[in-house]
Amino acid sequence: xxxxxxxxxxxxxxxxxxxxxxxxxxxxxxxxxxxxxxxxxxxxxxxxxxxxxxxxxxxxxxxxxxxxxxxxxxxxxxxxxxxxxxxxxxxxxxxxxxxxxxxxxxxxxxxxxx
Amino acid sequence: xxxxxxxxxxxxxxxxxxxxxxxxxxxxxxxxxxxxxxxxxxxxxxxxxxxxxxxxxxxxxxxxxxxxxxxxxxxxxxxxxxxxxxxxxxxxxxxxxxxxxxxxxxxxxxxxxxxxxxxxxxxxxxxxxxxxxxxxxx
Numbered sequence: 442x443x444x445x446x447x448x449x450x451x452x453x454x455x456x457x458x459x460x461x462x463x464x465x466x467x468x469x470x471x472x473x474x475x476x477x478x479x480x481x482x483x484x485x486x487x488x489x490x491x492x493x494x495x496x497x498x499x500x501x502x503x504x505x506x507x508x509x510x511x512x513x514x515x516x517x518x519x520x521x522x523x524x525x526x527x528x529x530x531x532x533x534x535x536x537x538x539x540x541x542x543x544x545x546x547x548x549x550x551x552x553x554x555x
Numbered sequence: 556x557x558x559x560x561x562x563x564x565x566x567x568x569x570x571x572x573x574x575x576x577x578x579x580x581x582x583x584x585x586x587x588x589x590x591x592x593x594x595x596x597x598x599x600x601x602x603x604x605x606x607x608x609x610x611x612x613x614x615x616x617x618x619x620x621x622x623x624x625x626x627x628x629x630x631x632x633x634x635x636x637x638x639x640x641x642x643x644x645x646x647x648x649x650x651x652x653x654x655x656x657x658x659x660x661x662x663x664x665x666x667x668x669x670x671x672x673x674x675x676x677x678x679x680x681x682x683x684x685x686x687x688x689x690x691x692x693x
Contacts, residue, residue: 442570461573464602465566471658494573494591496598497662504649505656525591532592532668533649533661 442466445473453484453516453552459491462499471502478506483515486548490521495529507538516540516555520548558621562601564609569598572619579621583628583690593688596669597630599662600641600684608636630686638677641666641684 443466444459456473477485503519510517520542522530530536542548558579562568576594585593601617609615615636622629646664647657666673666686674685 461570463566463569463598464606465569467658494594496569496595496602497659497665498602500661501652501658504653504661505658507653508656525588528588528591529595529665532665535649538649538653 443469445469447473453486454482455486455488457488457491461494462492462502463494463496464498467496467498467502470499471505474502474506478509478513478515483513484552485515485517486545486552487517487519488521488545489519489523489526492522492526495526500529500533500535503539504535516552518542518548518551520545558623560619562605562617562619563613564605564611564615564617565613566602566605566611568605569602572598572601575619576621579623580628583623585690592669593628593630596666596686597632599666600632600686603662604632604634604636604639608634608639626690628688628690630688632684632686634682635680636682638680638682639684640675640677641673642675 442460443462446457448455448457454477458470462470518540521544522541530541540551542551560572560575562572573594576597577590580590580593597619601619604617605611618633620631620633641663644663646667647660649664652660670686671689672687676683
């Protein structure tokens with residue numbers, strides 16, 4: 442079960458993920474990111490505080506957009522991942538390819554510094 | 556101790572699979588991160604079979620057997636679909652997944668990183684994939 446909420450903050454979008462991302466619902470995550478790209482949003486934060494699980498289907502969604510983010514100068518920062526979920530990113534070294542911060546404050550700080 | 560689950564080939568069954576493995580691993584001393592890794596590895600193999608070998612046909616099913624031993628945990632995933640030999644499959648590099656904007660390809664890479672040994676055999680059109688985790692390793 443996955444619930445996705447979008448919150449428009451001043452100057453950026455927060456996508457909050459609650460529950461579990463697997464092959465049955467990763468398309469929902471894909472749609473939300475594609476929408477943000479279509480709307481030409483340049484700063485995207487992903488709130489992972491309530492994300493309990495992610496499989497390769499979810500990781501693959503993030504990975505498939507990294508080149509688009511680079512080409513379009515989009516800042517994409519994930520924050521608040523619990524230890525289990527962070528470990529899954531770490532196994533494949535994806536934490537080296539994406540910006541991942543511990544807290545919302547740190548993620549916002551990165552946005553302002555960029 | 557042996558545990559078994561019959562898993563029908565629908566993606567919506569993956570949550571049930573996770574709940575079953577989680578319950579099965581509860582008596583072990585594995586911490587949350589390690590348990591999550593094992594759940595993930597088994598799910599990746601099952602999701603792969605459900606989607607690619609069984610085309611998400613809810614009539615067909617996989618059989619998962621979990622063997623908890625003193626020094627190893629062995630997961631056996633048995634199906635009778637098109638044989639998918641995990642050992643012969645060459646996982647893409649993370650870098651090429653990113654550059655080619657692929658959404659798939661990372662799952663079996665995760666399985667290889669998490670498990671200590673992977674075995675595959677086909678016998679009279681019954682395929683068995685065996686994922687072995689040594690305890691106190693990795």
